[in-house]
Amino acid sequence: MPGVRxxxxxxxxxxxxxxxxxxxxxxxxxxxxxxxxxxxxxxERVAALVTxxxxxxxxxxxxxxxxxxxxxxxxxxxxxxxxxLAGSIFAFEGTEAQAAEQYDRACRHEDWxxxxxxxxxxxxxxxxxxxxxxxxxxxxxxxxxxxVDAGGAYVFRHEPSGDPARMQMFHQREIVRIGEPETVHxxxxxxxxxxxxxxxxxxxxxxxxxxxxxxxGRSGRMLAASQREQQLKFEVVTQIAGPEPTAVASFNYHQExxxxxxxxxxxxxxxxxxxxxxxxxxxxxIALFNRxxxxxxxxxxxxxxxxxxx
Amino acid sequence: MPGVRxxxxxxxxxxxxxxxxxxxxxxxxxxxxxxxxxxxxxxERVAALVTxxxxxxxxxxxxxxxxxxxxxxxxxxxxxxxxxLAGSIFAFEGTEAQAAEQYDRACRHEDWxxxxxxxxxxxxxxxxxxxxxxxxxxxxxxxxxxxVDAGGAYVFRHEPSGDPARMQMFHQREIVRIGEPETVHxxxxxxxxxxxxxxxxxxxxxxxxxxxxxxxGRSGRMLAASQREQQLKFEVVTQIAGPEPTAVASFNYHQExxxxxxxxxxxxxxxxxxxxxxxxxxxxxIALFNRxxxxxxxxxxxxxxxxxxx
Numbered sequence: 001m002p003g004v005r006x007x008x009x010x011x012x013x014x015x016x017x018x019x020x021x022x023x024x025x026x027x028x029x030x031x032x033x034x035x036x037x038x039x040x041x042x043x044e045r046v047a048a049l050v051t052x053x054x055x056x057x058x059x060x061x062x063x064x065x066x067x068x069x070x071x072x073x074x075x076x077x078x079x080x081x082x083x084x085l086a087g088s089i090f091a092f093e094g095t096e097a098q099a100a101e102q103y104d105r106a107c108r109h110e111d112w113x114x115x116x117x118x119x120x121x122x123x124x125x126x127x128x129x130x131x132x133x134x135x136x137x138x139x140x141x142x143x144x145x146x147x148v149d150a151g152g153a154y155v156f157r158h159e160p161s162g163d164p165a166r167m168q169m170f171h172q173r174e175i176v177r178i179g180e181p182e183t184v185h186x187x188x189x190x191x192x193x194x195x196x197x198x199x200x201x202x203x204x205x206x207x208x209x210x211x212x213x214x215x216x217g218r219s220g221r222m223l224a225a226s227q228r229e230q231q232l233k234f235e236v237v238t239q240i241a242g243p244e245p246t247a248v249a250s251f252n253y254h255q256e257x258x259x260x261x262x263x264x265x266x267x268x269x270x271x272x273x274x275x276x277x278x279x280x281x282x283x284x285x286i287a288l289f290n291r292x293x294x295x296x297x298x299x300x301x302x303x304x305x306x307x308x309x310x
Numbered sequence: 311m312p313g314v315r316x317x318x319x320x321x322x323x324x325x326x327x328x329x330x331x332x333x334x335x336x337x338x339x340x341x342x343x344x345x346x347x348x349x350x351x352x353x354e355r356v357a358a359l360v361t362x363x364x365x366x367x368x369x370x371x372x373x374x375x376x377x378x379x380x381x382x383x384x385x386x387x388x389x390x391x392x393x394x395l396a397g398s399i400f401a402f403e404g405t406e407a408q409a410a411e412q413y414d415r416a417c418r419h420e421d422w423x424x425x426x427x428x429x430x431x432x433x434x435x436x437x438x439x440x441x442x443x444x445x446x447x448x449x450x451x452x453x454x455x456x457x458v459d460a461g462g463a464y465v466f467r468h469e470p471s472g473d474p475a476r477m478q479m480f481h482q483r484e485i486v487r488i489g490e491p492e493t494v495h496x497x498x499x500x501x502x503x504x505x506x507x508x509x510x511x512x513x514x515x516x517x518x519x520x521x522x523x524x525x526x527g528r529s530g531r532m533l534a535a536s537q538r539e540q541q542l543k544f545e546v547v548t549q550i551a552g553p554e555p556t557a558v559a560s561f562n563y564h565q566e567x568x569x570x571x572x573x574x575x576x577x578x579x580x581x582x583x584x585x586x587x588x589x590x591x592x593x594x595x596i597a598l599f600n601r602x603x604x605x606x607x608x609x610x611x612x613x614x615x616x617x618x619x620x
């Protein structure tokens with residue numbers, strides 16, 4: 001088991017408050033929480049804010065479960081960049097005698113891993129991953145490409161932490177753009193600014209930053225330097241708890257990374273580019289409770305009007 | 311990999327039609343699908359029907375992610391009854407050299423399982439499982455107990471199949487009742503009849519049946535016989551495709567199974583009993599498309615009024 005990243009004192013206090021007020025429910029595993037009614041209500045309303053901000057683009061709505069074919073994780077090279085964050089799914093395929101031995105060990109909370117074999121499935125690490133093969137299967141894209149609203153999907157990151165804003169499983173509210181390079185790049189830039197506005201209107205104090213992904217190991221430092229130099233990733237950050245601001249949304253320009261993995265092409269035969277944006281719904285929700293207090297009925301009028309406008 | 315349960319000809323034809331109309335999106339793994347916009351719209355409206363049918367009970371709303379602490383799966387004895395359906399989560403904890411070797415194998419779609427270790431997490435097999443420890447943590451229950459609306463959570467069953475109504479990951483719309491034995495038993499019986507009405511009002515031809523869980527192996531046959539004799543499980547079934555009707559909702563009386571695992575007690579010190587009901591949202595949705603046709607705009611007026619009433 002990897003070490004649990006410890007909480008700073010203010011992160012621990014925030015988690016404690018969220019749990020005491022039944023906004024989050026502890027499960028015994030750091031970073032895995034249930035959600036109370038008010039928390040879910042706010043989370044869904046934040047998701048709806050993004051839906052409204054994207055409506056004029058008339059995105060196609062696609063939804064995917066939080067599991068992904070293992071072959072897709074392999075194909076896009078996720079294990080090169082983020083082996084430490086991936087979750088793979090194992091299952092039992094043995095005999096009745098093996099099942100009995102597995103059960104006995106499990107009852108004693110002993111190791112039963114030897115009875116489990118790797119399945120064809122992994123946990124989805126980012127909500128946009130299943131979108132690329134689904135769109136590629138349709139064949140070449142029309143001029144202008146396609147915009148896909150991938151909803152608010154659960155994604156997994158194996159990074160147990162005492163910071164309530166760093167969950168192992170959380171909802172990523174993602175929109176994906178696939179099309180000509182300049183179209184996709186421009187779309188990413190427009191959303192970068194639009195996201196700042198959306199989050200400012202609900203009373204969060206946010207900044208835009210050039211960012212890097214948490215790449216693994218020494219070779220990861222080179223990947224991160226190149227990503228930063230090319231400004232491929234931006235994040236919107238806000239102060240929640242802890243020494244650093246927390247990213248609550250990100251805007252990623254993948255260039256040909258996903259399109260070359262799946263052969264995504266425009267109708268004229270040129271390679272498509274892709275970009276995605278993702279709001280971390282639990283992080284935005286926690287930022288709102290941290291900023292405006294734990295009773296949603298006492299939140300500022302402007303924030304309530306934005307969120308409860310339907 | 312377990313054998314994929316083959317589809318009957320009418321199941322294969324139904325899947326093909328759902329895919330052609332972009333209601334379901336194939337991923338390459340049987341039983342794992344994306345969902346198109348109309349499919350999700352209907353699925354969410356079916357979930358809302360259940361919410362409205364439960365509203366007068368004023369259930370407490372709790373939501374949980376589709377992963378569960380492994381210790382909980384062990385504690386409730388899931389691996390005795392359903393070892394063949396469980397999914398466990400493994401992750402990488404090695405060195406940079408091991409990560410590089412893992413990545414090389416993954417690129418060639420070869421076996422990289424040896425670099426994965428069992429984590430503290432498993433996939434949630436039923437939406438009610440995380441509810442029991444969460445409620446137990448609060449201490450003894452007041453008279454009358456508690457009703458929890460666990461929402462429409464993704465659950466996992468490792469049973470790849472060509473039948474579109476048998477998914478590996480699907481939404482279970484669950485409500486849980488915890489309280490005195492007679493209270494809980496009566497609640498289960500009331501919902502059994504209410505569920506029939508709810509599904510009949512949207513135009514499905516449904517029947518109630520005494521049912522059993524798909525217990526594993528020879529000892530499982532005894533568990534099933536006992537479950538049937540005590541009428542602990544009922545299912546609402548409807549004809550979708552294939553030789554047998556398909557269960558679309560189930561009503562389960564667990565007696566002391568979960569309360570003894572977690573020490574769930576009433577305020578007077580007596581043991582609580584538990585029951586749950588679950589609607590298989592994708593199954594109800596597929597049953598509706600199969601029954602009323604693939605264009606929701608052409609569905610019968612009564613069905614549309616029930617589903618689109620808000």
